[in-house]
Amino acid sequence: MNKTVLITGVGKRIGYALAKHFLARGDYVIGTYRSHYDSIEQLRKLGATLVQCDLTDTASIAHLIEQVQVNASTRLDCIIHNASDWLPDNSGLSASETINRMMQVHVNAPYEINLALADLLTATAQLNHESIGASNIIHITDYVAEKGSKKHIAYAASKAALHNLTLSFAAKLAPHVKVNSIAPAMILFNDSDDDAYKVKALAKAVLPKEAGNSEIIALVEYLQSSHYVTGRSYAVDGGRHLV
Incomplete structure (x- = not known):
């Protein structure tokens, strides 16, 4: 049966690959x-x-929720919170503006969207006659959520808070909806990245390679197909914690 999937941030990179x-x-x-x-x-x-x-x-978030409710109609199988804003602490904004923006994008928005669409996710699970873990919410966090970051403190803190939402929503929406996190590190280089940066980035992992979007797609497929995994975070970081 074809599914209905909501993906935030589909303009490029992981979100674009998932949508395709x-x-x-x-x-x-x-x-x-x-x-x-x-x-x-x-x-x-x-x-x-x-x-x-x-x-x-x-207001834009409220409009999005309304559009999903109209266009999804009677079913919503999965929400993937991929949209992200990578704001450094020295961006020129004040400290309060920086942390507020990071928390708004990575925590407040997913929180509102999950609450507003929870009933639709649950109804879809029941519609599929698979009440145990049939629908999914996936939060794309970051490996720095656990490690921290000297230059992106607000960003790292907001991604850690996003994983905490995973724990709370997994408990709240069980057994109909599974909620998990994916915590990637460097998945794809940007076109503007020079060779020196690439060498430095690859040296941070024991698997020194560019993962590619296929790693995230495969993990999303696993989480959707599983009926016994919820409230967990999956690191996709090449073993950076071992370096």
């Missing part, structure tokens, strides 16, 4: 984006429903 994966499988994808890229039009041509949403704006 689900669309190719015949699933219905509702995706959000903040800035318009060519990829947005590509996803729209593939059949995705796309909603421009600024997760720092409460």
Whole structure:
């Protein structure tokens, strides 16, 4: 049976790859984006429903929730909270502006969305006649949620808080909805990354390679298919904790 999946931040990288994966499988994808890229039009041509949403704006989040409820109609199988804002502590904003923005994007917005759509996720599980772990919420956090970061303190703290939401929602929404975290480190290099940066980044892991989007897609597939995993965080970091 085809699924309905909500993915935040589908404009590029992991979010874009996930959206294309689900669309190719015949699933219905509702995706959000903040800035318009060519990829947005590509996803729209593939059949995705796309909603421009600024997760720092409460009215925009409310509009997104309304659009999901209208377009998802009677089913929502999975929410993937992928949208992220990587704001350094020396960005020029005040300390309070920095932490507030990080918490708004990575914690407040997923919290509101999960609460608003929880009934739809649960109803979908029951509609599938699979009341045990049939629907899913997946939070994309970061390996720094556990390690911390000297230059991105607010970012790391907000990602740690996002995983804490995983624990709370996993308990609250069981047994119908499973809730898990994926904590990636360096998955893909940017086009602007020079060779020196790449060497330095790869040296941080015992598996010195570029993981690629396929690692995240495979893990998302596993979490969706499992009926016995919830409230857990899965590191995708090449073994950085071993260096």
